[in-house]
Amino acid sequence: MDRTSRSPGDSWDLASSVGATATMVAGQRVLAHREGLIDDPFAEPLVRAVGVDFVNRILDGEVAFEDVDPSFTVRLAAESMAVRTRFFDQLFLDAAAAGVRQAVILAAGLDARSYRLPWPQGTVVYEVDQPEVIAFKTRTLAGLGAAPRVTHRVVAVDLREDWPKALRDNGFDPSQPTAWIAEGLLIYLPSDAQDKLFDAITTLSAPGSRLATERVHDVATFVGGRPREITDKMRELGSTIDMEQLVFTGERTNVVDHLGGLGWTVTEIDARAAHADNGFEFPDNELTASFGDLSYVSAVLG
Ligand SMILES: C[S@@+](CC[C@H](N)C(=O)[O-])C[C@H]1O[C@@H](n2cnc3c(N)ncnc32)[C@H](O)[C@@H]1O
Numbered sequence: 001m002d003r004t005s006r007s008p009g010d011s012w013d014l015a016s017s018v019g020a021t022a023t024m025v026a027g028q029r030v031l032a033h034r035e036g037l038i039d040d041p042f043a044e045p046l047v048r049a050v051g052v053d054f055v056n057r058i059l060d061g062e063v064a065f066e067d068v069d070p071s072f073t074v075r076l077a078a079e080s081m082a083v084r085t086r087f088f089d090q091l092f093l094d095a096a097a098a099g100v101r102q103a104v105i106l107a108a109g110l111d112a113r114s115y116r117l118p119w120p121q122g123t124v125v126y127e128v129d130q131p132e133v134i135a136f137k138t139r140t141l142a143g144l145g146a147a148p149r150v151t152h153r154v155v156a157v158d159l160r161e162d163w164p165k166a167l168r169d170n171g172f173d174p175s176q177p178t179a180w181i182a183e184g185l186l187i188y189l190p191s192d193a194q195d196k197l198f199d200a201i202t203t204l205s206a207p208g209s210r211l212a213t214e215r216v217h218d219v220a221t222f223v224g225g226r227p228r229e230i231t232d233k234m235r236e237l238g239s240t241i242d243m244e245q246l247v248f249t250g251e252r253t254n255v256v257d258h259l260g261g262l263g264w265t266v267t268e269i270d271a272r273a274a275h276a277d278n279g280f281e282f283p284d285n286e287l288t289a290s291f292g293d294l295s296y297v298s299a300v301l302g
Pocket of ligand 1: 183
């Protein structure tokens with residue numbers, strides 16, 4: 001049963017509701033950057049600019065992961081985010097090597113790939129997210145003197161609405177192959193919006209397009225039991241995020257099957273194998289059993 005407090009048309013900034021989760025994962029990217037596992041110098045200034053106290057206190061070492069759960073450490077948080085960041089970076093690097101020159105970052109949040117990846121000349125990157133999220137990031141990075149390393153177009157629209165029209169209105173060309181990522185997004189979409197998202201992506205994708213996303217095997221693992229205890233502990237320590245209220249736990253289509261049915265050639269790798277591929281040991285404990293039950297999905301349209 002969904003316990004979500006979400007409603008059709010709800011909106012947020014980077015400090016509230018679903019937006020705060022973007023700040024939280026960017027905070028994890030700061031840790032991965034500090035550990036030398038990824039190169040994202042923009043994560044920390046962005047997170048600091050948002051100013052979510054709990055996240056800042058993690059970065060300042062005032063809240064220890066071990067206070068939340070004894071089995072959790074900065075290093076583990078950094079490694080799991082490095083696995084994720086490298087996976088989505090690779091989709092764009094592979095697409096670029098294959099000659100794809102159009103990219104879309106769906107639900108971009110505080111993603112700084114437009115500012116940090118080595119995009120080939122002539123590439124256009126579209127970033128899609130809610131208006132306040134996209135405006136804040138673009139304004140903050142401009143204020144820091146950071147310039148995108150690519151032709152960069154922001155599309156402020158809700159992904160439950162007619163985002164394909166907004167994308168086209170901003171110059172997107174469906175006759176060109178496109179590299180798409182939807183990172184950390186699906187659990188925040190109702191199941192019908194997830195289905196429509198991939199149907200629309202497919203309609204907009206010329207042959208040779210590529211796509212990466214994740215599959216959370218059961219969104220209900222975010223609800224009740226140990227995850228509930230973790231959320232409560234984090235809230236005691238000052239967090240304002242309550243995952244139970246933000247995700248949609250009802251039945252949803254398996255994205256791998258869905259994409260396969262739409263003609264994509266799909267590859268799936270589970271988090272454990274993805275950790276191993278990066279030389280990291282997948283932590284075997286109750287916490288990761290709850291939160292780590294996901295796989296990374298990439299696809300190519302023939
Ligand atoms: C966990 S964050 C991930 C952000 C980014 N992809 C990353 O991995 O750092 C979830 C993001 O999804 C965006 N999002 C969720 N539902 C959305 C919707 N219906 N329309 C637009 N953006 C949405 C949020 O604004 C937020 O930036």
